[in-house]
Amino acid sequence: MITILCVGKIKESYLNDMINDYKKRISKYEKIEIIEVKDNVDIEKETQELKKYINSKDYIIALEIEGKNFTSEEFAKRLDNIYLTNSHITFVIGSSNGLSDEIKKQANLALSFSSFTFPHGLFRAILLEQIYRAFKINNNESYHK
Amino acid sequence: MITILCVGKIKESYLNDMINDYKKRISKYEKIEIIEVKDNVDIEKETQELKKYINSKDYIIALEIEGKNFTSEEFAKRLDNIYLTNSHITFVIGSSNGLSDEIKKQANLALSFSSFTFPHGLFRAILLEQIYRAFKINNNESYHK
Numbered sequence: 146m147i148t149i150l151c152v153g154k155i156k157e158s159y160l161n162d163m164i165n166d167y168k169k170r171i172s173k174y175e176k177i178e179i180i181e182v183k184d185n186v187d188i189e190k191e192t193q194e195l196k197k198y199i200n201s202k203d204y205i206i207a208l209e210i211e212g213k214n215f216t217s218e219e220f221a222k223r224l225d226n227i228y229l230t231n232s233h234i235t236f237v238i239g240s241s242n243g244l245s246d247e248i249k250k251q252a253n254l255a256l257s258f259s260s261f262t263f264p265h266g267l268f269r270a271i272l273l274e275q276i277y278r279a280f281k282i283n284n285n286e287s288y289h290k
Numbered sequence: 291m292i293t294i295l296c297v298g299k300i301k302e303s304y305l306n307d308m309i310n311d312y313k314k315r316i317s318k319y320e321k322i323e324i325i326e327v328k329d330n331v332d333i334e335k336e337t338q339e340l341k342k343y344i345n346s347k348d349y350i351i352a353l354e355i356e357g358k359n360f361t362s363e364e365f366a367k368r369l370d371n372i373y374l375t376n377s378h379i380t381f382v383i384g385s386s387n388g389l390s391d392e393i394k395k396q397a398n399l400a401l402s403f404s405s406f407t408f409p410h411g412l413f414r415a416i417l418l419e420q421i422y423r424a425f426k427i428n429n430n431e432s433y434h435k
Contacts, residue, residue: 159311162304163412217407259404260359261420267308271416275406 146233147177147276150198152191152240153184155266164266167273174280179269184240192245195237204231205252208238208272210262212255221279223254236272240265291378292322292421295343297336297385298329300411309411312418319425324414329385337390340382349376350397353383353417355407357400366424368399381417385410 155161164179171177182194199205204227215223227234236256237248249255258271281288300306309324316322327339344350349372360368372379381401382393394400403416426433 157308157311159304159307163302163308166302166304214405216405220406258406260361261365261403262362262423263416264419267416267419271408271412274409274412278407 147171147175148198148203148233148235149177149179149238149269149272150182150195150235151179151238151265151269152182152195153265154181155269157266160266160270163270164273167270167277170277171273171280174284177276186242188242188245191240191242192247195244195248199235199237199248199251200233201251203233203235204254206234206236206254206256207244207249207252208236208258208268209244209249209255210257210260212257214257217275217278218282220256220275221282224276224279225283236276238265238268238272292316292320293343293348293378293380294322294324294383294414294417295327295340295380296324296383296410296414297327297340298410299326300414302411305411305415308415309418312415312422315422316418316425319429322421331387333387333390336385336387337392340389340393344380344382344393344396345378346396348378348380349399351379351381351399351401352389352394352397353381353403353413354389354394354400355402355405357402359402362420362423363427365401365420366427369421369424370428381421383410383414383417 168177168179180198185191237244263271278288313322313324325343330336382389408416423433
């Protein structure tokens with residue numbers, strides 16, 4: 146089971162289309178849900194909203210610009226390893242204000258995609274594509290695009 | 291003037307929509323064109339196709355997974371600096387086979403977005419968003435999404 150826990154609505158229809166496309170593709174391999182909490186200028190309130198959906202029994206991956214870098218192959222291997230001992234992985238994507246220290250501390254892994262800052266909606270699509278790619282890699286299926 | 295020199299057609303309409311959206315947004319700041327050459331399993335032929343559009347007078351930025359990392363602010367500053375002495379920047383995005391050494395050598399800068407591999411179409415969208423973000427930063431305009 147994969148949960149994408151994120152903040153704020155996405156306005157652009159092309160991003161929603163991309164996210165739905167990859168969500169559908171991933172669902173052939175694994176159950177996946179996207180939980181969207183309301184964005185809040187008060188990061189403490191946002192944190193409390195996010196925490197409602199964070200279960201300490203699950204493997205929590207926080208997306209942070211200062212997190213660890215992986216290649217696609219390393220990330221695929223890491224997901225494979227996590228699944229040996231966990232059945233539920235929750236990815237937490239913050240708003241443009243980032244994640245609070247409280248959530249960062251609770252995470253099992255801090256993952257970074259880039260030193261660049263991306264819009265949160267585009268980032269959600271990028272993460273889903275990479276999770277899909279990981280399943281393709283772990284199933285020895287070709288995927289070149 | 292900005293040229294995005296890239297390889298292969300994009301099939302997904304949501305990616306074409308995103309690319310067109312950012313192209314339009316960038317065009318408020320700078321003239322921009324996207325040149326798409328045919329992808330070719332023969333990297334030598336692909337290189338010759340790309341080279342037709344690479345002018346050694348222009349500032350050439352090659353997108354490479356092993357290239358230099360920037361933050362969005364550093365990238366914005368770098369673009370600003372390049373424009374002091376160059377009026378035309380060409381970004382070259384290879385196919386999934388990457389760029390040939392010949393093109394890499396010709397480049398003034400090797401730029402990396404991530405240690406992850408992305409689909410070439412999604413990557414084109416990511417690059418355009420970041421160029422747009424750079425113009426917003428350099429014009430002191432807010433952009434949080």
